[in-house]
Amino acid sequence: MEARLHGALTRSLDALLSVALAPGCASCRRVLEYPTGGPVCPACWSSIVQVVPPLCGRCGDPLPSWRILTGMERHCIRCRRVPPAFDCARAAGDYDGSLREIIHAFKYDGRRSLARPLARMMQDAGGALLDDADVVVPVPLHPWRRLRRGFNQADALAAWLDVPVVRGLWRGKATLPQAGLRPAQRRRNVRSAFRLSPLVRPTSLLDTCVVLVDDVRTTGATLDACARVLKDAGVREVRALTVARATPPR
Ligand SMILES: [Zn+2]
Ligand SMILES: [Zn+2]
Numbered sequence: 001m002e003a004r005l006h007g008a009l010t011r012s013l014d015a016l017l018s019v020a021l022a023p024g025c026a027s028c029r030r031v032l033e034y035p036t037g038g039p040v041c042p043a044c045w046s047s048i049v050q051v052v053p054p055l056c057g058r059c060g061d062p063l064p065s066w067r068i069l070t071g072m073e074r075h076c077i078r079c080r081r082v083p084p085a086f087d088c089a090r091a092a093g094d095y096d097g098s099l100r101e102i103i104h105a106f107k108y109d110g111r112r113s114l115a116r117p118l119a120r121m122m123q124d125a126g127g128a129l130l131d132d133a134d135v136v137v138p139v140p141l142h143p144w145r146r147l148r149r150g151f152n153q154a155d156a157l158a159a160w161l162d163v164p165v166v167r168g169l170w171r172g173k174a175t176l177p178q179a180g181l182r183p184a185q186r187r188r189n190v191r192s193a194f195r196l197s198p199l200v201r202p203t204s205l206l207d208t209c210v211v212l213v214d215d216v217r218t219t220g221a222t223l224d225a226c227a228r229v230l231k232d233a234g235v236r237e238v239r240a241l242t243v244a245r246a247t248p249p250r
Contacts, residue, residue, distance in 0.1 A: 010036055026105035026114070027098045039111050044098040051091050051125065051245060059220055060089040061245065084220050085227035086212065086238045091245035092118075092125035095216050099244050103215055107153045115153075118243050119160030122213075126241040133239065134208040136163045139226055140171040140194070157243065158213040168205060168233075169226055170197040179218075183248055186221040194229045206234040217242040 023032050025041040032041055054063040056076035063076060075083075093099045106114040123130065130136075138154035146152050158165045176189055196202065212226050217240065227238040 026109065026111050027101035038113060038117065039105065040098075040102055040114065040117075044102065045117070047097060048092075048099045048102075048121075049094040049096060051093060055090075058086075058088060059084060060091060084224045085231060086220075086223055086240045088129065089217065089220065089223065089240035089242070090126040090129055091217055091242045092121040093244050095218075095244035095246035103244060107149070107215065110150065112151060112156055115156035116160050118215075119157045122157065122241050122243055123161060126211075126239075129211055129239040129241050130161060130163055132209065133163055133211045135166040135168075135205075136161050136211045136213050136241075137166055137168045137226070137230070139212060139214040139222060140167070140169050140197075142171045142193075154214045157215065161211075161213065161241075163211065166200065166205070166210075168197055168200045168210075169229060170195050183219045183221070186219050187224070190222050190225040194225050196229055196233050202233065205230065207236045209237040210235050210239070212238060212240045214240070214242045216244045216246055218246040219248040 023035050023039070024030060025032055025044055026039040027044040028041060030041060032039075034042075051060065051062060054065065055061065056063055056079055057074040058079040059076060061076050061078075063074075095103070102114060102118070105111040106118065136158045138152060138158040140146075140154070141149070141152045155165075155167070171193055172195055181189060210230055212223055212230075214223065217223060220240070223240040223242075227240070230238050
């Protein structure tokens with residue numbers, strides 16, 4: 001009875017809101033039919049392109065076929081050429097189309113309520129990474145950028161992953177935005193940017209399994225730099241989980 005009443009009230013509220021305020025979907029801008037269901041319409045959620053196997057055993061990028069699945073060949077060409085400092089990585093979807101719009105709305109338009117459904121996508125894609133992990137560590141923003149944005153998107157995502165969060169890293173040096181830089185420039189740009197947070201006991205991460213969390217992975221240079229710091233601090237295994245993966249510039 002109570003559930004029916006709640007359902008009826010929600011439907012009335014949806015009808016009222018969609019007529020009175022006509023809020024648009026944060027991704028496709030079409031008027032939301034069910035505004036109480038969140039700022040993104042169901043069609044946009046379901047059009048997200050998921051990352052599907054076969055995947056590189058290291059960085060989680062799709063491999064061209066199941067045919068090559070022995071030894072080192074389970075790794076993509078980039079990982080074979082320059083193995084990253086993290087042990088494995090996963091992303092929920094491609095940084096394209098609606099997922100790109102949703103992440104933009106989350107990061108730049110202050111739609112922080114999107115953290116929860118995005119984190120759920122990360123749990124679905126990266127359950128195996130999270131299951132036996134000791135802690136999740138969000139990739140930090142430079143303090144100035146965090147101040148401007150009002151929050152750290154990686155922090156907001158990490159909070160919904162049901163694994164203890166440790167803000168174990170510190171971003172010391174303001175770096176250029178990674179977008180638009182070539183892979184080698186990206187690595188140089190971030191190499192010295194991260195260090196262990198002064199608020200974390202240096203021995204607290206010894207022999208732990210850590211999942212690094214961020215919104216988007218492009219070349220993996222940021223995650224690689226973070227993983228190096230964690231490994232130097234004695235972390236046994238570093239895994240990387242992001243909402244999306246973008247195709248790196250050539
Ligand atoms: Zn939409
Ligand atoms: Zn790879």
